[in-house]
Amino acid sequence: MNAAFTAEELEFQQEVRQFLEAEFPADIKNKVDRHIRLVKDDYVRWQKILYNRGWAAPNWPVEHGGTGWTPVQKYIFSSECARVGAPETVPFGLKMVAPVIFTYGSEEQKQRFLPDILASNVWWCQGYSEPNAGSDLASLKTTAVREGDHYIVNGTKTWNTFGQYADWIFCLVRTDPSAKKQEGISFLLIDMKTPGITLSPIVLIDGQPEVNEVHFQDVRVPVDNRVGEENEGWTYAKVLLTHERTNIAGVPHSRVRMGKLRELAAKTPDGNGGNMLEDPVFAQRVAELEIQIWALEYAELRTLAAVSTGKAPGPESSILKIAGTEAAQHLDELFMQLAAWQSLPYVPEQFEDSFKGRAVGTEASAVTALEYFNNRKQSIYGGSNEIQKNIICKAVLGL
């Protein structure tokens, strides 16, 4: 057992650092530092830079453009990216649909879709949840009825992120209404330009239209766009969900935020002539969370070490999803405590790139409550933390 980096790994770390220093665009870094919402162009620009370096898809098999990195290298890469504030690549193409396509898709589908995903030429979004199928995803009702070489798709998907930017959507649809609920589902790839698809934005409690409902009315989808076998979609979907779970643990990001929390605490007056990092109660809260994140980091490393390239991690990834999102939400709470009164002004325009006026609050204090509210989603999405506990009970503990 040895957790130290080898000489080769340290060398790799240097290589990543040099790359990020040279290539990570300063304007995007500036936006991230100021909590400005990133737009499509920011993501695409950064992902293309990664693509040009051959680093867009650390989780893919080498033959499709993956990096061939060891788990430790992947960990080093994501930690270094988080350290400089480089945004995570948008998951829907690179981390969700691609593993389904390279694992279960036909040769034709692999050639047709994977290169454009890898190069960030095509933007993907997700069509999983429905208004009445959330935790019970398999009860989804969107139908796909075969008509010659096409499926006719009808239904509504929800909690769709970035649908307004997307060229393609991957969907779970019901192809056999008479089968048991998990057995009548197929996995379809749908061009967003197909007639009959409309979006309606959903405003969240931070006031931002972050997600959408996607409506399908008699949408014609070629049968060629089905991945794998008809009615076997649930198997593929589960693979995707396990990938999603590990991705959203967000440990490197939480580590970086932890550092920022300390910095901010040292600059925040305690109201009695000192600063908040000297406040014994607050310092203790910071320490407790730092210890938790440390434990989480090693839990993630152990999971990474057990997973070989391209394979989905096992049910233990549920641990990372639960503990990772709880740690992130706990960070939001501590930032709220620091910001105190300054968290309360609602001035979302300050976090748009176009904002020119005089800002309310110190640094980005006014974004604190918005992030606290918005990040309550973390314990809900990607399979709610309750569902993750069910998975642990069933698949790990055998209950």
Next chain:
Amino acid sequence: MDFSYSEEQQMLQDSVQKFVQRHYDFDARRKILASADGFSQEHWQLFAELGWLTVPFSTEDDGFGGLATDLMVVMEEFGKAMLVEPFLATAVLGGGLISELGSGEQKAAALPAVMDGSLQLASALAETNGRYNMASVATTAQRDGDHYLVNGAKTLVLNAPGAHRLLVSVRTSGEVLDCSGVSLLAVDRGAEGVHLQTYATVDGFQAAEVTFDNVRVPVAERLGAEGAAFPAIETVVDRASLAICAEAIGAMDSLLTKTVEYTRIRRQFGTPIAAFQALQHRMADMFIECQLARSIVMMAAMTLDSDIDPRQHQKAVSAAKSRVGRAIRKVGQEAVQLHGGIGITDELDVGHLFKRVTAIETMFGNTDFHTARFARL
């Protein structure tokens, strides 16, 4: 020992409940928030007619009686429907400061106008560097003949955009953190040198950052003796803290009721999600939190109404604010979680209740602040 409401308190409760039923459903509130003033002037006049604006004031001030227990009854009902009218800012904080510190003449000029709904007030007390310490006052007032010259900045001044007058804590002597040397001045919001950077708060109230740039304030506008305003400020802020704790009790009851209702309706895996014991226990925990929070708020209100050592008043308020803060965290987060995605959307009231109670947890000292204050007292 008697925990039941008096006949008067019941009438007060009925009166607010009837108003809410008629005028304040979630859509009506949304329209009020979107209006130019951010609250309803019409409703404010109705509050005056119904006598609610007299509740925080003693009979000597021609008020309803000024009992904290009465205030608790009203605020709890306000909390259930998330009223955004500036009752706290004008009647509890502003009116409270004038009542505590004002001369007979100053009271006569202001309090009847507060109670008849014609005068709006805002209290400019907190400063960014002072955090929750109201004695930390860096805003200065220098004597210049029969005027003060005021310079400095105040943060999160509730109701500043709609207020006719601002009650401003200023330093007339001593160092920034000294309790003595703090005075209170009444300043016209429109006075030269008063600048407002206005905004709504995350929970929908109108507020502003207020800066004072060589503002000339007549000495006659000082409330109370020079340099001796801090104890009264602390008393009034404590009363406001208790008021919002009571508001949180109402809001948390709404959150629990709505969560229980939703889990009964929401079906997943072929059954209402309320059938899952894992979720039932969490709602039972929310209920426990609501009840403990309610109990400690009642304790604090009764303590304020009893004639004992002011230190015991402070201790009771900090106990309430600390315990209610913990309940808020739990009940607010669980209500959202058990609703799932819909709980973080703008279209549902649950998210708005969550935002309101979170703001309450943050205002006038969060849980850690009041726990530490309790330990010190």
